Amino acid sequence: MRVIGIETSCDETGIAIYDGQRRLLAHVLHSQVALHAEYGGVVPELASRDHVRKVLPLLRQVMAQADTRAADIQGVAYTAGPGLVGALLVGAAIGRSLAWAWGVPAVAIHHMEGHLLAPLLEENPPDFPFVALLVSGGHTQLVRVDGVGRYHILGESLDDAAGEAFDKTAKLLGLGYPGGPALARLAARGNPQRFHFPRPMTNRPGLDFSFSGLKTQAVNSVKQHQDDQARADIAYAFQEAVVDTLAIKCQRALRETGLQRLVVSGGVSANTLLRERLRDMTHELGAQVYYPRLEFCTDNGAMIAYAGYQRLRAGQSEPLAFFAVPRWSMNDLAPP
Ligand code: KG4
Ligand code: ZN
Numbered sequence: 001m002r003v004i005g006i007e008t009s010c011d012e013t014g015i016a017i018y019d020g021q022r023r024l025l026a027h028v029l030h031s032q033v034a035l036h037a038e039y040g041g042v043v044p045e046l047a048s049r050d051h052v053r054k055v056l057p058l059l060r061q062v063m064a065q066a067d068t069r070a071a072d073i074q075g076v077a078y079t080a081g082p083g084l085v086g087a088l089l090v091g092a093a094i095g096r097s098l099a100w101a102w103g104v105p106a107v108a109i110h111h112m113e114g115h116l117l118a119p120l121l122e123e124n125p126p127d128f129p130f131v132a133l134l135v136s137g138g139h140t141q142l143v144r145v146d147g148v149g150r151y152h153i154l155g156e157s158l159d160d161a162a163g164e165a166f167d168k169t170a171k172l173l174g175l176g177y178p179g180g181p182a183l184a185r186l187a188a189r190g191n192p193q194r195f196h197f198p199r200p201m202t203n204r205p206g207l208d209f210s211f212s213g214l215k216t217q218a219v220n221s222v223k224q225h226q227d228d229q230a231r232a233d234i235a236y237a238f239q240e241a242v243v244d245t246l247a248i249k250c251q252r253a254l255r256e257t258g259l260q261r262l263v264v265s266g267g268v269s270a271n272t273l274l275r276e277r278l279r280d281m282t283h284e285l286g287a288q289v290y291y292p293r294l295e296f297c298t299d300n301g302a303m304i305a306y307a308g309y310q311r312l313r314a315g316q317s318e319p320l321a322f323f324a325v326p327r328w329s330m331n332d333l334a335p336p
Pocket of ligand 1: 137163166167180
């Protein structure tokens with residue numbers, strides 16, 4: 001079965017073709033970073049309009065790369081949420097319409113399920129069950145995963161997502177959008193001794209997160225220390241606190257579930273310090289950690305094509321009406 005995946009939930013247009021036998025055949029991505037940079041963040045209306053411009057040309061490109069004609073496609077998967085509703089509607093409308101025109105089934109994919117399954121695109125994928133840490137711009141979640149669609153959310157952020165906290169703190173430090181990678185670069189010049197930020201919610205039981213306090217702590221530190229080196233020192237302390245907190249909660253999730261496999265995905269999983277910390281932590285526990293390749297840590301079409309393939313193969317498909325929802329809990333997903 002050969003499936004097209006379309007991702008348009010935020011500021012990347014990603015399209016990919018996944019084949020059950022030959023695996024990932026091709027994927028293309030257009031990032032809108034340059035478009036939104038001058039506004040310091042994603043402008044929803046600009047995002048939607050750019051997706052409208054890019055989806056069909058990228059589709060032609062990916063089909064050419066995969067040597068695939070319309071007649072070879074057996075299903076279409078599109079991201080239906082969560083995300084920016086205007087942006088989602090572009091991918092959903094085009095994806096559903098193409099499937100109708102081609103006479104094949106279409107399936108609506110949960111963006112975070114895409115991230116969660118992305119490491120399964122790699123060589124030596126993890127077996128189920130595993131614990132997944134999803135760390136993106138919109139979500140921070142720990143999920144027990146027993147199979148496709150068998151998800152149990154163990155904990156999540158009660159306020160800002162980890163990526164959102166990175167982005168907001170980066171903005172405060174005068175760094176561009178998206179802030180995560182820029183903050184990590186600045187932190188590399190930081191003095192480890194200067195500031196210490198707390199590890200929120202680690203001294204009580206549970207697997208929920210809260211990152212908005214760290215952002216406030218950064219605001220206060222910036223107000224009190226105006227020198228240039230202070231910016232790097234604050235970036236250092238902030239990154240340490242976020243990464244340490246994530247590692248502590250992952251360790252707790254592995255211990256509490258008794259599972260030996262940890263999957264880490266979403267934009268922040270590209271962070272080098274996080275990878276170092278999780279490598280050491282899992283090594284200590286005798287557990288294994290799995291990531292998508294770097295380019296599939298952030299938003300992409302391949303993860304949507306793969307999740308779509310898994311669900312379409314199991315017989316799931318959507319009626320002709322389509323939907324896109326800005327908020328959508330993974331607890332509402334069922335196995336296909
Ligand atoms: O998964 P993603 O591409 O989009 C969402 O679904 O939100 O994640 C984007 C987020 C942004 O907040 C970005 O700043 C963060 O991932 N990010 C990073 C790094 N690379 C991307 N945060 C910290 N360190 C990085 N190296
Ligand atoms: Zn994402």
